């Protein structure tokens with residue numbers, strides 16, 4: 382695997398810091414967990430380095446098709462979008478599906494719908510960066526599936542003890558047009574339920590869907606009485622590692638315990654413990 386230069390590591394750390402500060406700012410001012418995870422993800426969607434929103438991984442034909450989901454552990458409600466092309470921030474669109482419609486998952490939502498919910502619309506070109514076009518060209522020339530992940534996600538617990546999760550992605554670079562991964566699938570890439578855990582995943586989406594990974598963690602806690610750490614370890618081993626799939630996740634339980642786990646070589650994350658912000662890069 383290619384080592385990150387100190388300079389790009391610092392760029393990723395800046396992006397993570399912005400996301401962490403946006404999310405924790407919402408919580409510090411008494412906001413709820415749903416708004417906190419959306420604020421954190423918004424920063425990563427706006428940042429060109431991360432695989433979501435502006436700078437998302439591209440489909441084989443060089444376009445961005447964005448997937449996102451949000452789940453509110455307090456109410457059990459969720460919203461999601463797949464193959465989105467018009468909302469500047471897919472995570473806000475997913476939240477609006479949850480809060481403003483009777484549905485859970487919308488595919489290729491129209492620009493008119495986005496605007497009617499007072500969300501910012503952009504041209505589909507806004508999402509496409511030179512770096513992602515180069516990545517696509519490299520993958521297509523070499524036909525290698527390597528280093529294609531980078532979905533973004535956030536989990537949070539608010540002052541009321543409620544938890545939420547949000548996930549946003551361009552999917553796998555060079556994916557077939559119309560392919561949808563785990564990120565907008567509740568239970569696979571995203572799950573939250575008060576009293577159990579909020580989970581947001583990244584990695585080979587097909588394996589996360591087959592293993593119903595985010596819900597598998599919550600189910601281990603619910604039915605087996607496992608703690609979050611044990612549930613995550615077992616799910617990653619049985620549903621990913623044992624099946625030759627790679628990826629990772631961030632999770633928080635109702636007591637505010639945070640777990641970051643991955644079987645991929647690296648995964649970036651930021652969270653706080655009693656000593657301050659911890660940055661994993």
Ligand code: ASP
Pocket residue numbers: 432529530531532550551552553561562563564582583584585586587
């Ligand atoms: N999980 C995403 C997907 O399969 C990809 C990623 O995490 O990078 O669409």
